[in-house]
Amino acid sequence: MNKLKVILPIFLIIVAVVAVTLFVKFKKVPHRKRVRYEGPLVSVEVAHRVKKPIEIIGFGTVKPEHTLDLVPQVSGKVMTISPNFIDGGFVKKGEVLVQIERADFEIALKRAEAALLAKDVNYKKALKQAHIAKKEWEDILGVLESKNVVPNALTLYLPQLKAAKSAYDAAVADVRLAKLNLERTTLKAPYDARVLRRLTDLGQFVSKGKVLGTLFSTDVADVVVPLHPQDVAWLKVPAQAVVVSTLRGKAIRYPARLVRTEGQIDPKSRMLHAVVQVKQPYKFTPPLENGDFVTARIKGKEGEGVWISAKAERDGKVWIARDGKLRVRKVQVLYRKKETVFVTGLEDGDAVITTSLFAVTDGMKIRVRKATKK
Structure with a gap:
């Protein structure tokens, strides 16, 4: 029994070794396929x-073509103001915006006209007197033996005539100035415009040279677009363009035109500024607002x-x-x-x-x- 216990484990070990050896010897090795590299994907x-045409894209701020400070050339009390002359209001060319009191200037005109009448009478008298003096001298010269006698200016009444003529011309100028000052009491819009701000009110006394408000033109809007050197090479002037605004949350396109470039390259940015114009920007719905930051798409030269x-x-x-x-x-x-x-x-x-x-x-x-x- 004891002998069997010793022999049995040894037998089992021998059988296991033989089985493993036979398995390894007769195991089929899989055939390896050679993979061909076909390059990166x-x-x-x-x-x-x-x-x-190349489309040139730039960005710029909408600004008016003209801006004007409304400044009186005479002093006086503000009598009337146009209801359109308010911040954001639209005014037409020739519309009366501010009327300064006229009374003082009407009186000044009447005085100037009266003075002119008096100077005119004096001038005509001087002309007649000069004519008489010349005739008398010719009569005297006719009885003189020598015909080479030259009369002095006083004899012919020439200094008096010159003084009367100068006084008359000055009176004419005074009347013209009085009329001009009277016209200057009425301040009108020089073109169709929008009021940026108003700085005066009814009854206020305004002095000559005081700014009463600021207007900007509405017939044309300018967009100044800085362009890189590569853009300039493809630029042609004039050219069609489109201005795109996103002020109201969506892209709105406005027909435009490239009209010119400014006179020099910016020394700091080394960029050339192009001017794109939109005509009648407030005629569109919605309008193109002054101060809006927009995209300008410019039709450039043709490329292949x-x-x-x-x-x-x-x-x-x-x-x-x-x-x-x-x-x-x-x-x-x-x-x-x-x-x-x-x-x-x-x-x-x-x-x-x-x-x-x-x-x-x-x-x-x-x-x-x-x-x-x-």
Whole structure:
């Protein structure tokens, strides 16, 4: 019994070793397939050549073409004010905005006209007296033996005539000034305008040169748009444009026109300012408000090339997918936007790679995911 207890474990160990050895010896080893590397997977977009104007986009603030301080040229008491002459009010060209008391100036005009009448009488008397003096001298000269005697100015009444003429001219000027001052008591709008602010009221005494209010024109609105050097290269003046406002929570487009550029490049920003105009900005519904910050889209010169994603352009080079291989193509960037670039050097239908790769060689194998139209 004791012998069996010793032999049985040893037997079991031998059987286990033999079984493991046989299993390993006769186990089938799976056949390993060799995997063929076909290159990285890339995304592409199909290039399409176009020939159309470049759209230049800039930003600026709407401002009036003309701004005017309403300033009286005479002093006096404000007698009437137009009901439209209020902050935000609209006034028409020629509309009376402020009327200053006329009484003093009407009196001044009558006095000037009376003085002119007196000076006119004196001048006519002097003319008659000069005519008589000349006739008398001719009579005297007729009886003199010598015909070479020259009369002095007093004899011909010339100084008196000159003084009377000067007094008459001064009186004419006084009447003209009196009329002008009387007209200046009426302050009118020089053009269709909107009132920015009013600084006077009924019954107030206003002095010559005091600002009574500020107006700005409403026939044209200006948008001054700073442009980068690349934009200037594609700019043509004049040109069609569109001004887009988002003041009311949605994009509202207003027809506009590029009319000019300012006289010099800004020395600090190195940008050129272009002036885009919108005619009759308050005729639209809703109107284009003064002070609104807007986007200006300007129709530039015509260009021919391909628009591609900005990420596809790599320092003047583009990767093209062709026949399962990557090809490096040199391009020239004509115009650059935030997310796209306009280039030459590509053919219509080229598959432009947009995927970023770590290491690239011309002719390397690639796999194309799917082409998208651009």
